[in-house]
Amino acid sequence: MSEFLHMGGYAAYVWSAMGIVFLLVLLEPLLLVMQRRTILKNIRRLKRLEQRAESQKSTR
Amino acid sequence: MKINWFKYAAPMNFYSLSGKLIPFFWIAAIIFTLLGLYIGFFNTPDELGNGMKEYYRIIYVHVATVWMAMWLYGMMVFWSLIGLIFNTRLSYMVASATAITGAIMTFAGLVTGAIWGKTSWGTWWDWDPRMTTYLILFFVYIGYISLQSSIDDTRRSDKASAFLAVVGLAIVPIIYYSINCPDPDQCASLHQQSSFKGVQSDILTAMLLTTLGFWMYSFAVILMRTRNIILHREQKASWVSKLKEVNQ
Numbered sequence: 001m002s003e004f005l006h007m008g009g010y011a012a013y014v015w016s017a018m019g020i021v022f023l024l025v026l027l028e029p030l031l032l033v034m035q036r037r038t039i040l041k042n043i044r045r046l047k048r049l050e051q052r053a054e055s056q057k058s059t060r
Numbered sequence: 061m062k063i064n065w066f067k068y069a070a071p072m073n074f075y076s077l078s079g080k081l082i083p084f085f086w087i088a089a090i091i092f093t094l095l096g097l098y099i100g101f102f103n104t105p106d107e108l109g110n111g112m113k114e115y116y117r118i119i120y121v122h123v124a125t126v127w128m129a130m131w132l133y134g135m136m137v138f139w140s141l142i143g144l145i146f147n148t149r150l151s152y153m154v155a156s157a158t159a160i161t162g163a164i165m166t167f168a169g170l171v172t173g174a175i176w177g178k179t180s181w182g183t184w185w186d187w188d189p190r191m192t193t194y195l196i197l198f199f200v201y202i203g204y205i206s207l208q209s210s211i212d213d214t215r216r217s218d219k220a221s222a223f224l225a226v227v228g229l230a231i232v233p234i235i236y237y238s239i240n241c242p243d244p245d246q247c248a249s250l251h252q253q254s255s256f257k258g259v260q261s262d263i264l265t266a267m268l269l270t271t272l273g274f275w276m277y278s279f280a281v282i283l284m285r286t287r288n289i290i291l292h293r294e295q296k297a298s299w300v301s302k303l304k305e306v307n308q
Binding site: 008010016017018021024025028029032033035036039040042043044046 | 117171178
């Protein structure tokens, strides 16, 4: 196992290449999920504001 | 069965369809990538020799990201052209969703290429034709993204960046021929040619599987980003306010 991780002395190169690529492909969808949450939150707020304005109009 | 493709040009229909497809692309991405890496890590042939046999693993992620970087650029141009010809809003949204994933793949290709270069040629970087033209591709992606975000009016920014994408297409054949030029004597390239001839079948299988995995990954994240763009741009539309996820 440790021989495998050692990569014949090229461990730093092989694992850093893998690490950087997998960090990028994990980070990208994570950021997209966070972006989606923010957008949905804004849409909900917009909807609430509209409903409030609507109900104020009807009571007036 | 007849599929009405134009139905899915409407952001509302595309949004619900893509939401159903994303999990399948994720599953395919994980399976293909893990399978490819498994073959790459455990079946790399001994003929490569000690040393190279070990660092050759970098190639599997390098080839996959570089191919995706170029393929996604082609896709971005395709959707930009569809947008310019038919004036469909959704195609512009897909094109701009593709650009960021393309830029990330290009960056990953640059970094893994530098690491490969250090192990096999002894240098992180060289201004050889392949690396230089590939770096330009990265700048074209950055230019597209910057242009798009610098114009506030979405219709104008969509059109302007679509034109930039189409003009930038000129770099793709230059990248390809920078290592596969018709007369090898005229090409002083440090970079290996991208030929399938003489490549071990295990290496080829691993390369194709990881590339397929990254392709499926690209589908998944591009669809996710397109859905975000649709939600953001259509936030005042009545179909958005009726969505289940909005009314939670």
